[in-house]
Amino acid sequence: xxxxxxxxxxxxxxxxxxxxxxxxxxxxxxxxxxxxxxxxxxxxxxxxxxxxxxxxxxxxxxxxxxxxxxxxxxxxxxxxxxxxxxxxxxxxxxxxxxxxxxxxxxxxxxxxxxxxxxxxxxxxxxxxxxxxxxxxxxxxxxxxxxxxxxxxxxxxxxxxxxxxxxxxxxxxxxxxxxxxxxxxxxxxxxxxxxxxxxxxxxxxxxxxxxxxxxxxxxxxxxxxxxxxxxxxxxxxxxxxxxxxxxxxxxxxxxxxxxxxxxxxxxxxxxxxxxxxxxxxxxxxxxxxxxxxxxxxxxxxxxxxxxxxxxxxxxxxxxxxxxxxxxxxxxxxxxxxxxxxxxxxxxxxxxxxxxxxxxxx
Amino acid sequence: xxxxxxxxxxxxxxxxxxxxxxxxxxxxxxxxxxxxxxxxxxxxxxxxxxxxxxxxxxxxxxxxxxxxxxxxxxxxxxxxxxxxxxxxxxxxxxxxxxxxxxxxxxxxxxxxxxx
Numbered sequence: 002x003x004x005x006x007x008x009x010x011x012x013x014x015x016x017x018x019x020x021x022x023x024x025x026x027x028x029x030x031x032x033x034x035x036x037x038x039x040x041x042x043x044x045x046x047x048x049x050x051x052x053x054x055x056x057x058x059x060x061x062x063x064x065x066x067x068x069x070x071x072x073x074x075x076x077x078x079x080x081x082x083x084x085x086x087x088x089x090x091x092x093x094x095x096x097x098x099x100x101x102x103x104x105x106x107x108x109x110x111x112x113x114x115x116x117x118x119x120x121x122x123x124x125x126x127x128x129x130x131x132x133x134x135x136x137x138x139x140x141x142x143x144x145x146x147x148x149x150x151x152x153x154x155x156x157x158x159x160x161x162x163x164x165x166x167x168x169x170x171x172x173x174x175x176x177x178x179x180x181x182x183x184x185x186x187x188x189x190x191x192x193x194x195x196x197x198x199x200x201x202x203x204x205x206x207x208x209x210x211x212x213x214x215x216x217x218x219x220x221x222x223x224x225x226x227x228x229x230x231x232x233x234x235x236x237x238x239x240x241x242x243x244x245x246x247x248x249x250x251x252x253x254x255x256x257x258x259x260x261x262x263x264x265x266x267x268x269x270x271x272x273x274x275x276x277x278x279x280x281x282x283x284x285x286x287x288x289x290x291x292x293x294x295x296x297x298x299x300x301x302x303x304x305x306x307x308x309x310x311x312x313x314x315x316x317x318x319x320x321x322x323x324x325x326x327x328x329x330x331x332x333x334x335x336x337x338x339x340x341x342x343x344x345x346x347x348x349x350x351x352x353x354x355x356x357x358x359x360x361x
Numbered sequence: 362x363x364x365x366x367x368x369x370x371x372x373x374x375x376x377x378x379x380x381x382x383x384x385x386x387x388x389x390x391x392x393x394x395x396x397x398x399x400x401x402x403x404x405x406x407x408x409x410x411x412x413x414x415x416x417x418x419x420x421x422x423x424x425x426x427x428x429x430x431x432x433x434x435x436x437x438x439x440x441x442x443x444x445x446x447x448x449x450x451x452x453x454x455x456x457x458x459x460x461x462x463x464x465x466x467x468x469x470x471x472x473x474x475x476x
Contacts (some may be wrong), residue, residue: 017362040463045471046464047472048471048472051475075422112425209438211435212435213391213392213434213436230412231362231363231364232364294366295366295414297364297409297414304392305395306392308395317399319395321393323392328392330439331436
């Protein structure tokens with residue numbers, strides 16, 4: 002038996018922009034167990050529904066996270082809309098889908114940049130974030146915000162995207178698609194990247210299912226799962242592939258996310274072509290919600306769940322968010338077992354952890 | 362939407378383990394456990410399979426203890442520790458028990474009482 006030590010990892014670590022702590026039990030350089038500690042910045046945003054009007058709360062929901070802010074607002078709205086039997090206009094559903102997929106592209110590009118940074122590939126990091134910047138500019142152009150958009154509301158959306166802006170979005174995405182093709186060859190063919198990611202942090206298909214993994218984490222282990230197939234928003238009107246890989250390692254998780262960007266671009270192109278020309282983008286909200294509903298949608302990191310329980314007043318009884326990072330923590334801990342200490346930062350990064358979401 | 366959501370209320374806490382075991386046997390994935398607290402706890406255990414979402418509802422009195430389901434779904438420990446920390450729910454035999462230290466909140470069990 003080798004020498005046993007406990008190494009604290011986090012809550013502040015160069016690879017983590019947000020606080021999470023792991024106690025790593027090591028035997029020599031090999032991790033034999035990892036014990037997580039979260040909750041350093043738990044904000045209790047779920048509790049705010051007891052004091053905030055259910056319509057105003059959309060703004061709070063968006064602030065759960067700065068990366069998938071739009072989809073947090075959307076998930077919350079979907080849950081309330083279902084309780085109130087509100088039918089969202091078709092154009093609004095297409096607009097929501099466009100913003101959701103743009104969010105996926107920017108989130109995955111952000112993550113690819115962080116991954117490149119974590120393995121010391123600074124120029125690749127800069128290229129990824131340069132491309133991501135163009136998506137943030139599209140958010141700015143269509144919503145007036147780069148991080149928090151405030152365009153989602155119960156019953157629809159607040160802003161429309163006109164023909165000219167839709168064309169601009171497609172043009173920018175065409176350029177990004179070309180640029181991403183050349184970066185893809187670097188990510189997937191460059192030996193130094195392959196060496197750092199291939200065979201590292203393998204999560205088997207059985208473990209991915211048995212530990213409740215979601216999103217790219219599950220799909221990279223061969224599980225065919227994607228909440229978008231439930232048919233919410235405009236997804237029933239567009240064609241898309243569920244990207245999977247079989248290897249279950251860090252390389253597979255990278256490959257899945259890259260291919261998901263191409264799929265997201267394709268979805269947005271289809272939405273831009275198919276969007277109905279109505280002018281209605283929101284249904285008026287009448288009355289107060291009473292009932293309960295679980296809204297499930299596919300965020301960049303995987304399935305997010307919004308549970309809303311309403312009592313017929315303007316304040317909700319309960320709102321609960323189950324974020325994808327929270328669901329992926331047990332799978333992360335499993336992949337850490339048996340890994341080398343030097344691989345831990347990359348491994349933690351490949352679940353694409355969002356602590357802000359988890360500390361809602 | 363082609364999702365089907367169903368709710369089933371469990372008669373009492375002793376039927377929880379059996380019901381959860383059935384979900385596991387039938388290939389359902391545990392997707393969340395949540396609580397709401399007024400006088401009693403209103404717990405919802407949610408399971409998904411394809412386009413189905415099944416919610417098992419369990420009402421538990423304020424001072425009652427319940428059994429962990431981590432023997433069936435090993436990863437339920439995060440949800441159960443969360444319920445302990447935020448709602449003060451007494452859950453027995455969690456496979457990884459943080460004993461109230463999963464969340465570093467300033468106020469103990471902040472979700473226990475309504476605003």
